[in-house]
Amino acid sequence: MESRMDFFNWLDYDALMKILLCLDDPADLVRVSSVSRSWRHFVVTNGLSRQLCIKMFPTLQRLDHVVEPSRCVKDITEVGCSRFVEDENLGVEHRAFAFLTRSCKTLPLRECIGEAISASSTDNYPDESVRNTLEPHERVGRRPSYWSSKGQNKSAVPETLVYKLASDICVVSEINIKPFQAYFQWGSPIYSAKFVRFRCGHPNVPMDGPMSEPCDVCPAEKFTWTYTSPEFPMAQENRLQNFKLPDPILCIGGILMIELLGRVQKQTMDGLFYICISHVQVMGRTLSPAFGVEILEPSGCFTLNALSYEPTLPEKPSPNAYLQGRIRDLEQILNLLRDQGVVVEEYDWNGDEEEVDDEFEEDFAL
Incomplete structure (x- = not known):
């Protein structure tokens, strides 16, 4: 000594x-x-x-x-x-x-998606909205829950899904995606993509409220992407498929985009290629309320706000967020119908179940 x-x-x-x-x-x-x-x-x-x-x-x-x-x-x-x-x-x-x-x-790993923002296309909005991908179950009530792209003649046409994360600063480590299997179609086809790729970044425009979708403007014009993952092959299987990033990514700005590259399944009814996704999970660590960020435009640099040094866990998102999104969709439809002079009657939830099942089968029959 x-x-x-x-x-x-x-x-x-x-x-x-x-x-x-x-x-x-x-x-x-x-x-x-x-x-x-x-x-x-x-x-x-x-x-x-x-x-x-x-x-x-x-x-x-x-x-x-x-x-x-x-x-x-x-x-x-x-x-x-x-x-x-x-x-x-x-x-x-x-x-x-x-x-x-x-x-x-x-901090423990948890689901990091805050809300679904937009899709590059949607076949039947809002029934097949991108918001459906936040629901872990394949059925909600008596109807299937999934997002569907519009049909395309060429299998190489890509699609994108954009999500806002639960915090403006998150560590993203893996993304899980479940392709949708159309059990109501002949042969129960699975509308997966050939490959997936992920981008993280921040918005270029204010995002005070939910953005409308489907997105009519290329996401590249609304967002700046600061990270792009390699491509991952997607299996044509009806299961939650795990895509782990090579290294955890610090997402500054809280925006994540999923690129669905290539189509594998045609729909028998119209002979067009579709991509359908049942559920999406983003796993990582949200760093709020301890930290916040402020993007400095037009440079794209940012300020890191150290708000607290207490090791507190972030609040979990409301479990009713998905239902609230579906309610907003229904309200938009009802308001549109009323504006066109259509009389909207209340639905009889206590009606004959067999009659409801028959209507359901007709909706999805080829």
């Missing part, structure tokens, strides 16, 4: 940086900064927490600056010492990135 020494004082700057940049566990970097004041000063002033975060999530390269809204910026700037202000800003970054990396490692 008498011969102990601080090896930070014996190694030059480049050697120390090379050693510490080899750390890939955020907890190890926090432990290093807790050894002594000199070690913490070295970690903070050289932005090692930020560099580790960028190595884990390259989308953080677009970060402009970090803000702690709870701190009084006026008091800091009135000190009058630029060195003090710089040290304070470095300390804010260190705390924010240390907690960000910890949250990305320790």
